[in-house]
Amino acid sequence: MKANVRRLSYMVLGSFVILCLYIGYVIVFMGPTLASDPHNRRLAAYEASIHRGTIFDRRGEILAVSKEGRRVYPLGEDAAHVIGFVSQRYGRTGLEAAYDRYLLAMNGNDKIKMNINRLLGRPLLGNNVIVSLDSRLQQLATQLLGDRKGAVAVLDPRNGEILALVSKPSYDPNIIEQPAGRSSGGKVVTVYDLLQNDKEAPLLNRATQGAYPPGSTFKLITAAGALTTDPGVSRRIFNCQGSLIIDGFRLTDTAAHGRVDFFQALAVSCNSTFARLGLEMGAERFYQTARAFGLTLNPWTDVLNEVAYRPGTLTHPEKMNKPQLGSSAIGQGEVLVNPLQMALVAAAIANEGVIMHPHLLIRVQDPEGRVILQSSPRPWLTAIKPEVARIIKEAMVEAVNSGTGKEAIIPGITVAGKTGSAQNPRGKTHAWFVGFAPAEKPRVAVAVIVENGGAGGIVAAPIAREIMRAVLNPASGME
């Protein structure tokens, strides 16, 4: 019987060994994931003991600050999407999420400093972040969009700093956790619950996550592709007869433009011309050109992700037939882009073909003002050669001065732009305007879309004009 007892003892002790192995596995392998699980309140409790840092705009205006244990957003709905929010129940979004580690001083050296402060009983302060946004531009863009749905993306083509990202409809991030009524089951419903269920999708950042057909603004890319393939295109004359038949598919123009040169074709936004240029280029070239401008790519791959970004999409060349190619060349078909992407296209043309890496972070400072981190501009993509950029720029200037973009004229400043009226299944065309100014030495690039707003030149161009005017006008004090 002793043998049995011995065997029994091995079994019992063996089960303890299994216990040791399993608990080792749980702690070593599951540990890191569990630490950041949203149900784990430890992080929240730890954070609550730290005074979260402030987010400032480029001029030192406060965009997000901690007051009495709560987070306050002075710009409210004007910058809700890009700044984001911090909420125990609903997580964290936008820059608040992106800069968590800075705002809570959880980066490497900061952690050591924090632990020392904690031991000594000093107040625990996070770091402050200065971003490239301009709060006045955010407010202006919100005002200009008014009650309409749409988005505005503004950036500085020289260095990639994003000056404004606005998306409407918007919401007030200060009140999302407040109760807003009761559901049919009697449960309390918060403002956020209502926002989530709102069919207008107010939580979506249309400026970076929107998926819109770009309409005629995409002709900038078609033009770039055509010029890169054959620089002689700029000297060609085209004959626009009001429509084009591609393999039985009829592609129409708003009017028969007759004989137009390259620059006029862009200025009046001739569909026939650019569809033809697209077909001549071929689907492969067309796709590569779009990609060169950043389509299908996310600028925040491999760097700290600052915004929720939906890269533009385009049918793959193998699957694109001729009618699709023609439509895509004029920004219809299956092309879908977000407004920031189109602003980057304008920035490429403005900056001699080089797209600087778009970013929001300028610098991180500790509570005493010492700079911990300073960002520096760097190039992202070389979309086109400088000569090509120069030609397209010339065409865009003509588009504003004598073409569809007349509403964007600013007295005393040469504005370059391209309008777009994108057909879409949901009603009136989306009104687009994409442009930059001043054309000689561009300091601002902007993309505006008003959903189902009608004609780009009439609805979107005035918004872009006011935004560019605000940036360039020295009297307003903006850069």
Next chain:
Amino acid sequence: MTLSAASRLRAVERKLLYWVSAYLLIGAGTLYLWKPLLPALVVLAGALIAMIGFWILHLFWCRFKFAADPFLLPLVAFFSSTSLIFLYRLNPAYAERQLAWLMTGLFALWVVTRYFLHYRLLAEYKYIYALAGIIGLLLPIFFGIEQGGAKSWLDLGFFQVQPSEFVKILLVLFLAAFLAENRLALAEGTQRIWGITLPAPQEWGPMLIMWGISLLLLIFQKDLGAALIYFTTFLAMVYASTARVAYVCLGGALFLAGAAAAYSLFEHVRLRIEIWLDPWQQAEAAGYQVVQSLFALTAGGITGTGLGAGMPQFIPAVHTDFIFAAIVEELGLAGGLGLIMIYMLFVYRGFLIALAAKDDFACLLAAGFTALMGLQTFIIIAGVIKLLPLTGITLPFLSYGGSSLVANFIILGFLLNISHEVQITSGRS
């Protein structure tokens, strides 16, 4: 010769007790320094009282030449110290009650080692235990109160008692006695069913009935964790005495059948299995406890957050079943493994006593008690780390819980008595 053997053993015990006392004082000292929540002197006083209790017992044994295993008491003292430190850290009110129960347990231990040295006599009364056990389990069903889904508590005014903890002891006594008497018949068997030789019904009848009744009663009490322990201990003892793997397999099959029945019959069993398999589905509802336990376990990493620096307040009932999670959060993987290893040492010493025992009854008794402690520890720790479903039983000596603590001290007493008998009989021969 017996006298010097006893002194030598007690000397070893004394040295170990010094270490454990130092451990307790360091823990109490850390809590003393850890403001602002604790009425600091209370901790030191409590620690001192606990220490004095263990030392008095040790000195008593020295005086009366007790020749039992010298490791078991220090191991248990270690558990009790850890328990007290953590209960003071979690909630001094619980610690104070636990201290009272600890004193009661030490007193019970003294009673057992003083008056039950001739434990062998107990073998004669096995059917009385069976009866007493059944009555003990019946009481809560009719007069009991429910706690945590199990109607297994008796409210005696000033405090509450859980009879199933003490009936455990009666079960092991009964089984040890019965199996020792009948083991040969049970092992060999006189009939063949399905090619397996099985003993005649009159052989295993009384045992199975007794066990079956206790199981049923536990199920009516809805204390399924205790039922699991009863079952596994039964199987362990049957295996130890008969070495028939067939019985174990039969038992396993019965268990699965029972589990399936329980799953379909009982809502809360279903729930327990669900939150064991995927607690995150119900992370804010039924699975909250398991999920928070996992967070606590991993929060400390290898070395832990340090005593007092963790956040056990997120785990409901952290002072009972989940005290292990709080300990691992603050003492780390290292601390958790250390604690498990101390339990392994306890089980190891217990089985050593069983193997050294002179006759079947003593051997089975020691093996049964050790298996009981070991399996209970395994089941509850496994539940806390989500290796097994949660079963609501206590971690021996560590969890807050009076009945469990006193019962475990009684078991310790019996183990020591058997060990003492082994020593003095081997000394004589």
